[in-house]
Amino acid sequence: MIQQLKFVAIALGMTSILAACHSGNNDNAFTDTETSGTIHISVDETYKPLIDSEISVFQSLYPKAHIIPDYKPEMDCFSDLLEDSTRMIIVTRDLSTKEKQFIKDQKAHIVPSSMRIAWDAVALVVNKSAKDSVFTMDQLKDIMIGKDSSWQLVFDNEKSSTVRYIRDSINKGKPIPATAMAAKTNPEVIDYVVKNKKAMGLIGVSWISDTADSTSIDFTNRINVVKLRADGFSEYVQPYQLYIGTGAYPLKRSIWFCLKEPHQGLGTGFASFLGSQEGQLLIGRFKLYPALLNIVFRQANLK
Secondary structure: OOOEEEEEEEEEEEOOOOOOOEOOOOOOOOOOEOOEEEEEEEEEHHHHHHHHHHHHHHHHHOOOEEEEEEEEOHHHHHHHHHOOOOOEEEEOOOOOHHHHHHHHHHOOOOEOEEEEEEEEEEEEEEEOOOOOOEEEHHHHHHHHOOOOOOOEEEEOOOOOHHHHHHHHHHOOOOOOOOOOEEOOOHHHHHHHHHHOOOEEEEEEOHHHHOOOOHHHHHHHHHEEEOEEEOOOOOOOEOOOHHHHHHOOOOOEEEEEEEEOOOOOOHHHHHHHHHHOHHHHHHHHHOOOEEOOEEEEEEEEEEO
């Protein structure tokens, strides 16, 4: 009988605890606590499936807490935080030194807080009848800079974290081809790929990684997920949890929360939950790689 190998991720325990936000004078405009009240947060649209689940569990534990997520491109999330229209954002990068200083200059008694909560990945998806779904990084780079023009690149939004990631981390500053198009949302990227044989879509892996979610299952049934070979590796792999963790899947990035509160309010409470064992295990369920748990991969034989 042919034996198959399955890699099982086991969460053994947390290695880090979220530090409390620094606070100065209390702001009377905020009446919430760490487990009650109502706040709006801005979230990179890439992470909608994951954050919807995190909020659902948090609110079930704390019924007096109401977190309203506004899903949008990453660039708009940072604008919301810097323009003081939200206290918390969930995005793919930390605040820059300049951004942290800008927040401190706005309100001297607020020291912004941030933390990496997970490792994420950008997934490439192609039509079921596409001529190829296996690429080296050199081949992918040629596609992303337009040297190989046989593919129609499709992103979720021109201001999205995915566009920034490809431009900065893959293209090394070179522009994305002018022929690339923006489909507005991750589901619309998938719909476009389903209808166009030469399309290559770029989406957040959480949209296709939850094997218990009907939407995720439907998406993966309609498209093929590209396999990539990272530089220095021999295998062509898809963005599975193991390969995100080991770096064998090359399009790896982080998930961060960035927070500014004048007191330890509901934003602090939700951020603490994201860094807790419950929040981290939920990240693992979405087949992402939790940043605050010790993970051990064991090889098992399935007969």
